[in-house]
Amino acid sequence: MEWRDEGIILGTRRHGETSVILEVMTRGHGRHLGLVRGGRSRKQQPLLQAGNRVDLVWRARLDEHLGTFQAEAVELNAARLFDSAAAVFGLQTIAAHLRLMPERDVHAGLYETLMLLIRHLDEPLLAGELVARFELMVLEELGFGLDLSECAATGARTDLAYVSPKSGRAVSRAAGAPWQEKMLALPGFLVDGPGRRADPAALDQAFRLTGFFLARHVYEPRGVAEPEARAAFLGALRKAAGPIGENAA
Incomplete structure (x- = not known):
């Protein structure tokens, strides 16, 4: 099994002496985990920081396996964000x-x-x-x-000022005024x-x-x-x- 995608790094955790489990949010494969061998090396650590955008290759023998990642930098954002x-x-x-x-x-x-x-x-x-x-x-x-999108009581689409905590729907200022203390702004x-x-x-x-x-x-x-x-x-x-x-x- 193999796929290629781009992703944003969410985090890592240590695995063994030299590797990490990399967690990424990818465009086409959702939130995904994979092993990066040698991920704790001086060369890999700056790349595998949260917020960086990377190109990824994921490989595994079976789809349900953890699999391994190979990552290459696209946009190094971590230093700025930190x-x-x-x-x-x-x-x-x-x-x-x-x-x-x-x-x-x-x-x-x-x-x-x-x-x-x-x-x-x-x-x-x-x-x-x-x-x-x-x-x-x-x-x-x-x-x-x-x-x-509209007032739950009147259907109005303007002057929406509240949200009903029961229904999760918007309520206009006029319709919600009598119950404003119970509403969410x-x-x-x-x-x-x-x-x-x-x-x-x-x-x-x-x-x-x-x-x-x-x-x-x-x-x-x-x-x-x-x-x-x-x-x-x-x-x-x-x-x-x-x-x-x-x-x-």
């Missing part, structure tokens, strides 16, 4: 979200978004926007997507497209929103805790850009 706490914790958060997906399941949209994220993770405000959108995509890919940048930029308050709302539904639909049913890196990422954003994500869960 200079930013938001980027480091953001990448760890993204990797934890991707591990919610079954290994080897293809998620082309997540891969393309990951490519965009890698370019901007060291820009805190923009990184916050992109990670919040990525979390919405993760919920969608897991079958728990939110419907932010819907920041405008999540519904107005990429032209609308987020301020720290909007990012706080976004991560409260995604965190609520991740906890309800993913963490609690699986009996797992929110990734520690997520809180660290929000802390790094708060330090860089203002009071973001206090108690966002």
Whole structure:
């Protein structure tokens, strides 16, 4: 068995004296693991860092085997990302979200978004926007997507200000006003497209929103805790850009 693909490195773990198990998110083969022989060598270590984009060849005798990777550099992003706490914790958060997906399941949209994220993770405000959108995509890919296209009560597509915690659907400002204390705030940048930029308050709302539904639909049913890196990422954003994500869960 053999295939070739490109991928973003999510992490490694030691294997034996000289090798590592490499974890990558690939364009056409999903999140995938493979052995890199000699991966702990001085030559290989700079290449096999989280955030780097690589060309990969995977080989195994049978498809269900771990197999081996050969990796060549395409874009070395790690050194740039390691200079930013938001980027480091953001990448760890993204990797934890991707591990919610079954290994080897293809998620082309997540891969393309990951490519965009890698370019901007060291820009805190923009990184916050992109990670919040990525979390919405993760919920969608897991079958728990939110419907932010129109008001659940009236069908209106403008002035959407809330999300129902029960249905995960958007609610307009007028329709949701009587129950606003029970609603989750819907920041405008999540519904107005990429032209609308987020301020720290909007990012706080976004991560409260995604965190609520991740906890309800993913963490609690699986009996797992929110990734520690997520809180660290929000802390790094708060330090860089203002009071973001206090108690966002």
